[in-house]
Amino acid sequence: MAANRRRGEIAATIDGRERVLCLTLGALAELEAAFALDDISALAARFGSGRLSAFDLTRIIGAGLRGAGETVSDAQVGAMRFEGGAAGAVGAASALLEAAFGLGGDTTARP
Helix, strand or coil: CCCCHHHCEEEEEECCEEEEEECCHHHHHHHHHHCCCCCHHHHHHHHHCCEECHHHHHHHHHHHHHHCCCCCCHHHHHCCCECCHHHHHHHHHHHHHHHHHCCCCCCEECC
8 A cells, every 4th residue: 555645644664564654633642642732733833843752753653553554552663673774763753744744844863
């Protein structure tokens, strides 16, 4: 299945195969709860800062995979290998946020 950008989907190579990720409304609600935020505006503001922790990456990518129909835990996401390593994971999360919120820019991992 190819990713459809018009539906907010992106493709990423994870564990050696292309996967589709999508931040559906359910996935966004999951992220609101995970980060203890009150609404989608607060979620967009949190990610709009351009800085992501490894914890953020795991949650965002996990929600995106689940939003696209995969059954995967955040712990399983943490053990996955991304094409391009950590930079590939940052790229996947950034593309996913861009597709969902129109966020762009210099999203970088923070220690």
